[in-house]
Amino acid sequence: MKAFSDYHPLVLLVYFLSVLVAAMFVNNPVIGLLALLGGILFCIMLSKRSEAAGNIGFYAPLFFMVAITNPLFSHNGVTPLFFLNGNPVTVEAFAYGAAIAVMVIGVMMWCKCYSAVMTSDKFLYLFGKAVPKLSLVLSMALRFIPMFKRQTHKVSRAQKSMGLYSSKSFIDKIKSSMRVFMAMLSWSLENSIETSASMKARGYGLKGRTNFSLFRFYPRDGVLLSVCAVLLGVTVAGIITGDTAFYYYPRISELTFTPLAVAVYAAFGIMSFLPFMIEVKEALKWKYYISKI
Amino acid sequence: MKKWLSYGILCLLIPAVIIGGALLFGDRQYAWISLCVAVFSCVPFFIRFEKSATDIKRLVLLAVMVALSVVGRIIFTPIPGFKPVTAFVIITAMYFGSEAGFLTGALSAVISNFYFGQGPWTPFQMFSWGMIGLLAGLFAEILKKNKLVLCIFAVVSGVLYSLLMDVWTVLWADGFFNIERYLAAIISSMQFTLIYAVSNLIFLLLFAKPIGKVLERVKEKYGI
Incomplete structure (x- = not known):
């Protein structure tokens, strides 16, 4: 499965950086969950089936560790559940911990995919x-x-x-x-x-020497780059206008569903699932061609 | 003119990226700022290195030292925390200077993470190892002469590395510098801090002399 990694390195870098930055720094539960799901699906497509059990064994405890320890360090929030050593343990801190856990695991998933797709030769080419x-x-x-x-x-x-x-x-x-x-x-x-x-x-460093590279910018790379740019533009617009703003402290705010917010969720959702969709499309195509032989 | 233009762009671009991100990402702004600081603090070193008329010999030697520290990290994968990377960075800095030390540290982080997995921690590792290299280069003469100072530096750099990485853990988990969590992180990573310090000590005591001898010889033989 490497349909997505065949795209031009520049496109891949732009794509990964936008998803990673959004997943890491946008404090919105919908965007966090979308990034996590997209990352998991992409990771499944990239990795071997035998690795799955080990991965779950690693990430599930990590999730609970991050989610549950947050209330112990953070006493912000206005809805106490109970008191521990005189410090309130609040609902908000639990929710924030869960959100951070989703973010951490999502980012780790995307970094795993990044490592698999952006091999060192692409990095050096860029x-x-x-x-x-x-x-x-x-x-x-x-x-x-x-x-x-x-x-x-x-x-x-x-x-x-x-x-x-x-x-x-x-x-x-x-x-x-x-x-x-x-x-x-x-x-x-x-x-x-x-x-x-x-x-x-052999004249290293002299003027006029050219480098060999395998990568060429095809029309489909341009298409993917423009799609990414549009989706990213919508997402950034939503963040700037504050339509997707979300707060855990002091009280958990409600999710807004203004038209722009819905557009942002849709755009980021498409962006996050893009590699998975490309991989599935290629896999189906392959199956179809095989069935014709 | 072109040079000034590129410096001007850098001087505008870096604050713009940091401020823009801080405004955009509201309550996760500290994580963003810290990531930016880690990345951008490496930029001047890289630019200086690119602009300077460095000999090819030096480039290649640098590559060897980077590769050695990465191989060291790979060999010792089974023992968590027990890695010779910091020791190699310090040794390189002692014999080739601050700049070489910083670059060896920063590049070792990038390359070894091709094997261990890239992540948001990569810039912080680059920064931490690079800074240790830079410091070792500043104290190079006394580190070469005095074994006790070398031992102290080995322990301090292990602790420093751990403390710097804990800052990152806290900023990432809380979105701001939560001193309580920082203390908890320091305590829970105590055993790693200890392993870092001890491994630095062991590797430096074992390797500083013999590797230093080889490096001095190469320097003299090929006039670097």
Whole structure:
């Protein structure tokens, strides 16, 4: 399932940032719930089925922990349920705790999707032009990581075949890993200097050099970007006019359903479910083509 | 002219983003402001780094140090909190200066979160590790000479990291700086603070000398 992640990185970044900022900072229960639901559905599409049980086991306790601890720290609100050590435990604080829990889990879900969709190559493509030196350091570091792992493996096997540190004692193990690490460090520093010499020889940083990239901006990327812009515009309009304003303290305010507020909920709902809908559409298309064979 | 224009845009854009967000997001404004501060405080360092005529050799060495600290974080995944990242950041700062320290810290956070998951905590980790690198660079000479100072710095940076991350926890959960929750967060994360401090101490005592020797040698050999 990767229909959504095939869109242009710029579109994906704009999309994720708008959803994340709205989910994180707009204090409205409807928007929070929509973000949470959209995030969960998208996450289900992206992750394997075997991970589901583990995820529920992690997020459900987290939800209750965040929701229930809030009244212990916050004594705002005007409707006390009972008193604990002379401090009121209020309905409002419970409601606020639940809202924060929805927000926290929703944001975590979206961040999980972000990590799965915005892989490091897309990240580097986006920031490569704006910050060329930093993204060079980033991409080299990313390339060094698997190289280091391989080299560590090689060095330690060589050490073992020489018969060094073959006993099972703990001190011996630490000593041997220390030795392998130092060998690796010297090797990687020397190796990297060689790389830099080679880069210089090939004219790195000279004027007129171009970069290779796999990403192209197709018409469908433009369509998705404009759809996002319109939906975001409606959402921001609702926040500015205060139609979606919502307060927990001192007394829980009522949800407003002015035409603009309804429009905002609809717009943000579409935005939040967009990746899920795209994935489902692609899955159905795939099923349809398969059935024709 | 172009340079001044870009600085002007930055000087207008940053306050505009912060104030706009604060007005827009009402009672979650402190979380927004803190996130903005964490992100934007890294910007001047990045800009300075981009503008300076840095040697390719330095760039590549920086990449090696970042990769090493990330690998360290990956290797020690099974033990929560026990990570060599801070130690590597401090060592880099000791031998390559404040700027390199800040960048190693900030970039290690970004890259290791490609493996551990990006989130709203990424800018705060960038900021915290970066600041530790910056500080270590300022005290580089005395850290190299005096082992006791190094030990104290290791413990302090572990505590500092924990305290900075707790600020983030509180701002995110409450929307404002709730001192009661901050104290509770400090107490409940006490064991992690301890593990951070101890792991920094162990890794610095183990690695500061040998890695320092290798780095000094490379510096001398290739004239960096």
